[in-house]
Structure formats: C-alpha cells, structure tokens
Amino acid sequence: MRADGLLAMLDRWGRYALPGTTLLFFVLLTLAPLRAPYLSGALPLLPALVVFQFSLATPERLPGPLLLVMGILLDLLLGGPGAPVGVSALGFVLIRAAVVNNRRYLVGVPFLFQWFGFCLLALGFVVLVWFFTAFWTWTAIDPLPALMQYAVVIVIYPLLAPLLARVRARDPLNVPDASRGTARPGETTS
Template sequence: MTPDQSPALQPGIQPRASLWRRLDALSRRGLPAVFTALSVLLLSAPFDLPGQAELLSGVVLSSVFFWSVFRPASMPSPVVFLLGLLVDLLGFGPPGVMLLILLIVHGIGLSGRYGFARIHVLLLWAVFGGVALAATVLQWGLMSILAFRMMPGVPFVFQWTLALGVFPMLCALFTMMSRTMANPDRA
C-alpha cells in the first residue's frame, strides 16, 4: 500500500451516520406513508367528483398492498393502523371497517411478500385483484351487518373495478419512487 492510499474499510464496518443522513433515511422511509395519508386527505375533500369515495379505497388498498410487499419497513403495522383510522375518521362508513380491511391486506402482503415480490407484474396485478375483491366483499358484508340491511352491491363492484384499474398506475409510480426518493439505502 502506498502512502497516498487510505486503508480499505472492513466489509460491514461503516462510519457513524450524521444527523442529516439519518433524517434523510427516515424521510425516505416515511415517504410512502406520507403519500398515502396525503392521498386520503385529498380524496376525502368535498370536491364532489364522481367515484371519489370509491377511488379513495382503491388508492389506499393499492398503496398498503404494494409497500407491504416491496418495502415493509416503509409501511409497518402501526402506520397501517393510523392510515385505517384516518380513512375511517374522514370517510362516511362505519368506524373500524376500513381499519380492519387495511390491516388484513397488510397482513396478506407481508405474509406473501417473498413470493409476490418475485412474480411478474401482471400476475401481481391478478393477485391484487383477488385481494381487493376479498376486501371489497368483506367491506360490503361488514357494512351490511352494521346497517342491519343488505347494502346495494353496485357501488362496491365499482369500488373494486376502480381499485383494479388504479393499481397498475400506482404500481408504476411506486416502483419509480422505491428506486429513487423512497429508497432509504440511497440516503
């Protein structure tokens, strides 16, 4: 080794991260949750757009499912709980329904993430379609039980269709985000 070369660091040994680097990593790790919360706030605003409430469910389900599969550290269970609570507080449905559904979707994404992360995006879309269908049927059933009457099924079919349609666009956006600004390893 010549005098102008510094000794190579041992693999796995790194200097202590500065405060700014730790804050950068924390903000990158929290970006998916912040994006989802802002989407909930935006889609809960009284804009009177057709299908706005149904789109809210699709965006939240897509976000929780995607980040639970590909970056579970960015979408931990307490964050999913808080997002479900936010959706329930701002929504017009019975309290606790979306919270329960989001936690179930999060659990499905976490439990199958090693398999889901390896499959082709079209197959992942089909898996999400099944998960969203089950979540929508569960939501319809719970809302019917809590209302003591059968709820009409057409809005729930529309909600599932919107969730299925918005997933590929959000998947592309989230993939780009996970490679750039939502990647804590790049901090």
C-alpha cells in the same frame, strides 16, 4: 460523525416516513372533491392500493399500528352515521399480512402477477368492508357501487403502481429478507 451526517439522517428519515406519508396523503385525498366521474368514486380504495404496494417491498415501514391508526382515520373521515369505524383498519392489516406471508408469489415476479394479487386482495377488502357495513347498519346495501369502485381501482392499479414503485426503487434496503432464504434468481441479497 461524517460531513454528510445530517443529510444522511434526513435521507433515512425521509425513507422511513415516505410510505406513511403517502398513505396519509391518499387517505386525505379520499375526501378531495374531484368531480371526475368514476375516478372520484374509486378514491376510497386508493389507500388500500398504497398499503398493498408498499407492503410488497417495505412492510417494516408500514407497521401494523400505523395501519390501524390510518384505517380508523379513514373511517372517521369517510364514514356516514352508523358506519363501522375500524373496518378499513382491519382490511389494511389483513392486506399487509397477506402480502407479507405471500412475498414469494408477489415480490420479484412479473407485473401481471402483482396485478393479479392486487385484484384478489382488493376484492377481499371490498367484500370485507361491504359485509361489515351492511352487517353493522343492518341494511341491504346495494353491492353494485362497491363493485364499480373495485373495477375502477383495478384499472387504476397499473397506472399508479409503477409510480409508487419508482418511489422506492432506489431504496438500497429494497431486498427480501436474507433470513427467509426465499431469494430466487434475479433478486439481490445483501
């Protein structure tokens, strides 16, 4: 064992735990009593942003079962009586799957493309949650607040995404799968 064995191990564990911990933090932050107008309304969508952002580079560190647990936790913490528990989990899993299957359009491309991708997926997420909540409680829920949330989180994305990207930028494993053979000029392969 090398002299820096312990540090290297901690480093590796830290790297592996980082996406999950960040996601957990944002799930808890959803409930924080921030009284900033608009911003506090958009907090429930930030976990979806984290899922999207980390799925771009290191989806293997946000495994599906973890997303399931986090989504259910979010629903339990946030949900009112009668709201479906697990709809966020479904949304997270689908976001991850969509990102992983469309890596060629989302990884190593200009930021605007990523933003556009996030706009599409977040819209899908909002519509999914709205539909299931309305369907589950069988009430016509005004979609306007949900769309307002969506608009705010879209605006927040350029502020938050670089921060999260910086967290993983120094990651040596932040390279596309060699086996996929989809690396393009500008990307590095190991």
